[in-house]
Amino acid sequence: MNVEDIIILDDYDIDYAALPDDTLGQLALCNELYIATSALSELSERNPTLVIPIAWQIIATEHGDYYLQKLAMELLFELMASAVTKFVHKNRSGLQNDKLVQYANIIQSANAISRKEHPITL
């Protein structure tokens, strides 16, 4: 599917659910920022692991505007926070005073505010 044929359209004319993952990935990095935002959002629901390199590229290259970069940052943080939390839970006995524990505590503090996750007990 040719990305160029899609980005000349308007965001509300596109059925993102019908697009394959690789097309969504290309659109998330395109120069049409409404389409990029929608494509990244759709991909995050469908296949979060594919989002990591794309979101990182958006942030590292400062691609797009405030809203696209904010979305990329949120998605990266959510995915990383979830991975750190799982790892610390699984390995808590061997991780006393480890950096990862500090990270987990920061995440725990953030979660205590939003009440989105279960607290970590070490």
Add this chain to the structure above:
Amino acid sequence: MTDDTPFEIVEISSLYGKTIQCAKRGNVLISVTKITMFGLGRIQFPEQAELSQLRQERHGNQRKFSKDHEKLKCLERLERLEYNWRRSQGNLKAVRDVGLRDSEELVRQLFGHLLIVGQSVSATSHQFSEIDAPLGRLHIQSYWQVLNDGRKYLTTVIFMSEMSAESKS
């Protein structure tokens, strides 16, 4: 930087059967809706009421809300969808902040300006420019795609005033 040289309105067809109306001068194309809908805050966000309802529920009882994973997921999804609407509303706010009115005359002025900006585009990129306005200057970030046939197509415009740049949240 504006240009009163007339431009033509043409229709280009997309592979998906939709006809796209564009302002055209030389090999520069500007989709009308990218300016009138997205540039001037006219896109809709039909999920607004649902999002407000979910935010209200969360505000009312955060602990209970946080245990409902379905609602949490829905809230997150809608908040992401809202970004496009907020971007478009930000454009409209910037236009108003500098004292411009959402009018046909403004649309014509923006076409004239951006058709000049597009002439200097040589690769897929974004450009910074500005136009004079009654209460200052409207800063414009325009994103361009060079199509396979060499035409330059405006994909997104972001309007900024000093005030709107400070008020993002």
